[in-house]
Amino acid sequence: MTDETTGHGGPAANHPSHGWRHTLLPMPPGMELAPEFLEAMRHPSYPLSAAYDPRWIFANAMGPIPTWLLEDLIPHMHFEPGQRVLDLGCGAAASSIMLACEFGVEVAAADLWIDPDDNAARIAEAGVVELVTPIRAEARKLPFEHASFDAIISIDAYHYFGTDIRYLSYLAQFLKPGGRIGIVVPGNSVDPDDPDATRPPEKIAESFGADWFTFRSPQWWRRHWSYTLPVDVELAEWVEGGRESWLRYNDAAKAWSAKAAAHIIDDELLACEAGQTLGFCKLVAKRNEKHSLHFGPGDYATRIA
Numbered sequence: 001m002t003d004e005t006t007g008h009g010g011p012a013a014n015h016p017s018h019g020w021r022h023t024l025l026p027m028p029p030g031m032e033l034a035p036e037f038l039e040a041m042r043h044p045s046y047p048l049s050a051a052y053d054p055r056w057i058f059a060n061a062m063g064p065i066p067t068w069l070l071e072d073l074i075p076h077m078h079f080e081p082g083q084r085v086l087d088l089g090c091g092a093a094a095s096s097i098m099l100a101c102e103f104g105v106e107v108a109a110a111d112l113w114i115d116p117d118d119n120a121a122r123i124a125e126a127g128v129v130e131l132v133t134p135i136r137a138e139a140r141k142l143p144f145e146h147a148s149f150d151a152i153i154s155i156d157a158y159h160y161f162g163t164d165i166r167y168l169s170y171l172a173q174f175l176k177p178g179g180r181i182g183i184v185v186p187g188n189s190v191d192p193d194d195p196d197a198t199r200p201p202e203k204i205a206e207s208f209g210a211d212w213f214t215f216r217s218p219q220w221w222r223r224h225w226s227y228t229l230p231v232d233v234e235l236a237e238w239v240e241g242g243r244e245s246w247l248r249y250n251d252a253a254k255a256w257s258a259k260a261a262a263h264i265i266d267d268e269l270l271a272c273e274a275g276q277t278l279g280f281c282k283l284v285a286k287r288n289e290k291h292s293l294h295f296g297p298g299d300y301a302t303r304i305a
Helices: 035-041 047-051 054-059 066-076 094-103 116-125 167-174 202-214 218-226 242-256 265-271 273-277 298-302
Strands: 084-088 106-111 132-136 149-155 175-188 231-238 278-287
Touching (some): 035 242, 047 066, 047 094, 066 149, 066 175, 084 094, 094 106, 094 116, 094 149, 149 167, 167 175, 175 218, 175 231, 202 265, 218 231, 218 278, 242 278, 265 273, 273 278
Parallel strands (some): 084 106, 106 132
């Protein structure tokens, strides 16, 4: 079986990624014969991702496909060759590799959970060692010089650490004036703090824990970021078709492995009443020069404030 757009034997099979084998998840044998998987991964809205081997994209995803979400952010970030970009919470560095391959930017691929040596193997295989540097970093104590990045992105990760009202003030230290911060995060059009909001069933609620309360609307995030005066919020909106992309990811996971399908808690979440209002939202803010960030010496220089 061959696929006309993204499967093996089609035009996209010429992309170098079809020879890449370093992945976070093991590749099941014979995946080129799974039409359900290829159909789920053939997302018409994301042509950059479609050029890459869908097996490599999926096997290096830690949730609803990060390269899809990155593509939604790209038009608003104005990437140019030579820029220095922080990919915060990069996971298996697929988004960092795509940025380097497609735009020639230098990327600090920072993540707390994934071994940087593991990411280094993927980066080397993709041929972007000179552009992408894997780093183990805690989001609240970043090992970078102030004003050292032209752009900062965070794909499906910022909600884990960025709901603190002070966090954006901390992160903005590392951005040059005029640079942009862009994130894509799971969203909920119904505020989970609303007393009348529907909550997931107990089994699902236990699985997600407090993370459920980080799923907010674009309006919530715009207000949240507006409290940080040194940035101007340029964009806060829903990712078009975000819920459908989440479901596509679940479909791909089921086709990838029957064993894995039994553990897709996201499927149960999206199917329950509380999950009907979920999707993804994207935000972009620009570091302005009207307001300065003031931090003290020593440990105070890296405090969240």
